[in-house]
Amino acid sequence: MSAAAPLILVVDDDAGSRKAMALTLQTDGRRVEEFADADAALERAIEDPSVALVVTDLKMPGKSGLDLARPCSRRACSAPSITSPSLSRRTTCA
Numbered sequence: 001m002s003a004a005a006p007l008i009l010v011v012d013d014d015a016g017s018r019k020a021m022a023l024t025l026q027t028d029g030r031r032v033e034e035f036a037d038a039d040a041a042l043e044r045a046i047e048d049p050s051v052a053l054v055v056t057d058l059k060m061p062g063k064s065g066l067d068l069a070r071p072c073s074r075r076a077c078s079a080p081s082i083t084s085p086s087l088s089r090r091t092t093c094a
Contacts, residue, residue: 005030006031007050008025008051009032009033009051010025011056011057012057013057018036038056038068042071046071057084065083068083
Protein backbone atom coordinates (compact mmCIF):
# COMPACT_ATOMS: atom_id res chain seq x y z
CA MET A 1 0.00 0.00 0.00
CA SER A 2 1.41 3.43 -0.91
CA ALA A 3 1.69 6.33 1.53
CA ALA A 4 -1.04 8.95 1.50
CA ALA A 5 -0.50 11.94 -0.76
CA PRO A 6 0.72 15.05 1.08
CA LEU A 7 -2.10 17.01 2.69
CA ILE A 8 -2.48 20.81 2.77
CA LEU A 9 -4.57 22.42 5.52
CA VAL A 10 -6.31 25.70 4.67
CA VAL A 11 -7.32 27.70 7.75
CA ASP A 12 -9.47 30.86 7.55
CA ASP A 13 -12.46 32.04 9.56
CA ASP A 14 -13.95 33.51 6.38
CA ALA A 15 -15.69 30.64 4.55
CA GLY A 16 -15.46 32.28 1.11
CA SER A 17 -11.72 32.94 1.35
CA ARG A 18 -11.11 29.48 2.74
CA LYS A 19 -13.05 27.81 -0.06
CA ALA A 20 -11.35 29.92 -2.76
CA MET A 21 -7.88 28.96 -1.51
CA ALA A 22 -8.85 25.31 -1.20
CA LEU A 23 -10.28 25.20 -4.72
CA THR A 24 -7.17 26.88 -6.12
CA LEU A 25 -4.93 24.29 -4.49
CA GLN A 26 -7.18 21.39 -5.52
CA THR A 27 -7.03 22.46 -9.17
CA ASP A 28 -3.60 20.83 -9.46
CA GLY A 29 -4.84 17.67 -7.77
CA ARG A 30 -3.57 18.44 -4.31
CA ARG A 31 -5.26 16.92 -1.26
CA VAL A 32 -6.74 19.76 0.81
CA GLU A 33 -8.76 20.01 4.02
CA GLU A 34 -10.42 23.20 5.25
CA PHE A 35 -10.63 24.49 8.83
CA ALA A 36 -12.43 27.53 10.25
CA ASP A 37 -10.21 27.82 13.35
CA ALA A 38 -6.60 27.32 14.39
CA ASP A 39 -7.27 24.82 17.19
CA ALA A 40 -8.91 22.23 14.95
CA ALA A 41 -6.22 22.65 12.29
CA LEU A 42 -3.40 22.29 14.81
CA GLU A 43 -4.96 19.11 16.19
CA ARG A 44 -5.13 17.68 12.66
CA ALA A 45 -1.56 18.74 11.84
CA ILE A 46 -0.21 17.08 14.98
CA GLU A 47 -2.10 13.81 14.50
CA ASP A 48 -1.52 13.30 10.76
CA PRO A 49 2.05 12.95 9.46
CA SER A 50 0.83 13.40 5.87
CA VAL A 51 0.17 17.12 6.56
CA ALA A 52 2.78 18.81 4.39
CA LEU A 53 1.73 22.46 4.60
CA VAL A 54 -0.59 24.73 6.59
CA VAL A 55 -1.91 27.82 4.77
CA THR A 56 -3.59 30.13 7.26
CA ASP A 57 -5.16 33.55 7.54
CA LEU A 58 -3.18 35.90 9.75
CA LYS A 59 -6.09 37.44 11.70
CA MET A 60 -8.81 35.18 13.04
CA PRO A 61 -10.98 35.20 16.16
CA GLY A 62 -9.33 33.25 18.95
CA LYS A 63 -5.93 32.01 17.86
CA SER A 64 -4.31 33.87 14.97
CA GLY A 65 -2.38 32.40 12.07
CA LEU A 66 0.83 33.20 13.95
CA ASP A 67 -0.49 31.33 16.99
CA LEU A 68 -0.98 28.34 14.70
CA ALA A 69 2.41 28.69 13.01
CA ARG A 70 4.42 28.80 16.25
CA PRO A 71 3.75 25.19 17.38
CA CYS A 72 4.47 23.97 13.86
CA SER A 73 7.82 25.72 13.84
CA ARG A 74 8.60 24.22 17.25
CA ARG A 75 8.02 20.72 15.89
CA ALA A 76 4.69 20.12 17.63
CA CYS A 77 3.79 19.25 14.07
CA SER A 78 6.21 18.80 11.21
CA ALA A 79 4.41 20.92 8.61
CA PRO A 80 5.66 24.34 7.55
CA SER A 81 3.06 27.10 7.51
CA ILE A 82 2.28 30.14 5.41
CA THR A 83 0.35 33.01 6.98
CA SER A 84 -1.40 35.61 4.86
CA PRO A 85 -3.86 38.43 5.37
CA SER A 86 -7.26 37.28 4.16
CA LEU A 87 -8.22 38.28 0.67
CA SER A 88 -11.66 39.14 2.01
CA ARG A 89 -10.29 42.10 3.97
CA ARG A 90 -9.90 44.94 1.56
CA THR A 91 -8.51 48.40 2.06
CA THR A 92 -9.89 51.17 -0.11
CA CYS A 93 -8.33 54.53 -0.80
CA ALA A 94 -10.49 57.62 -1.17
